[in-house]
Amino acid sequence: MPSAPLHTVHVPLEGRAYDILIGKGLLESAGERLKAQFPGRRFGIVTDTAVARAQLPRLAASLDAAGLTHATITVPNGEASKSFARLNEVVEGILAARLERGDIIIALGGGVVGDLAGFAAAVARRGMDFVQVPTSLLAQVDSSVGGKTGINSPHGKNLIGAFHQPKLVLADLDALDTLPPREFAAGYAEVAKYGLIDDEAYFFWLEENRREIFEGGPARAEAIARACAAKTRFVLADEKETGVRALLNLGHTFGHALETATGYSDRLLHGEGVAIGMALAHAFSARKGLAPSQDTTRVIAHLKAAGLPTRIGDIPGGRLELDELMTNIAQDKKVVRGALTFILTRGIGKAFIEKNVDPAEVRAFLAEAIEA
Ligand SMILES: NC(=O)c1ccc[n+]([C@@H]2O[C@H](COP(=O)([O-])OP(=O)(O)OC[C@H]3O[C@@H](n4cnc5c(N)ncnc54)[C@H](O)[C@@H]3O)[C@@H](O)[C@H]2O)c1
């Protein structure tokens, strides 16, 4: 039997419970674990070109050693792969490999692969089981957990998708060794998010331990485990986001609008959009008199120290248009009968859901933020 992971976070959803294992060498032991949990099944690995180079050989060797049959479907790396065209390729790849409904899809990669492969698993043969093997920091702390899967539309981020929970999450810390630094920083934005939502102590701990997390010391595994535990809490409370789960969207209404406006390109990674979005959500809350402005300053200082952008003007490649941002914001999935919902804050660790936010107020705020 494989050795115990450093951390295990259990997600006890009724009838769909699963474990998140966090540790070193999990790719090497994946074959044995999968064989024990899914006896007699075949496997379809979905990955992207960069992860296929950096991490697929470890997983494939492990499945081979355990005698597991597997096919691989590879998409180009990058956010643009969360599209109907790539979804079609993945689903057709699953069918061409004759994977049956009872077989298992493995998402090996960052959040793009996880969202795309998870959605393909949700619809291929009307629903197949899938396992998340997150290889980016962002995927290990956020996207591999909780069952949101999907693709983007020119109208907005993640507008097409399904809730489909994985059967297992294997977060191998060794995979992060090959992750580019810009991608690591982008993932860190989602780590900081959990502190900003409702855990001031975690945010302060991050301020103390950020360097060690980036350098790969023991704090890294702890940061990931605490993030997964935090996300699990929200998912258990509100799996389908009818209420409190929306807090996980802190910074995302602004961030998603920016990602759509930049064409889901390298100009702005998701985590970078979230960093700018969280800075804007704090600044907007302070401007409304809801939160102390010192907290905005502190949040921005922390994100900047992590190498993240915090202003719209930090996005390279030309000016963004206010009208376009407002159009994108109007497509947010939290809109109810045309009214905007934002995650605002009373300060660090004190985020809350605000319905009926006045679009004119958002527009006036963004008009200034674009110039800042
Ligand atoms: N479903 C959810 O709950 C959820 C949560 C947060 C974010 N997301 C989504 O996740 C996506 C962002 O995820 P991401 O930041 O992981 O981006 P990503 O999947 O594009 O991965 C980042 C980049 O790093 C590369 N990469 C990943 N792991 C690597 C490794 N170990 N070694 C070398 N290269 C590696 C990838 O090929 C890619 O180029 C967005 O689409 C976002 O909307 C979903």
Ligand SMILES: O=C(O)C(=O)C[C@@H](O)[C@H](O)[C@H](O)COP(=O)(O)O
């Ligand atoms: O899991 C959630 O819930 C989140 O909101 C996590 C976010 O970090 C993530 O980016 C998610 O994909 C956003 O969801 P969406 O429903 O706003 O598209």
Ligand SMILES: [Zn+2]
């Ligand atoms: Zn996110």
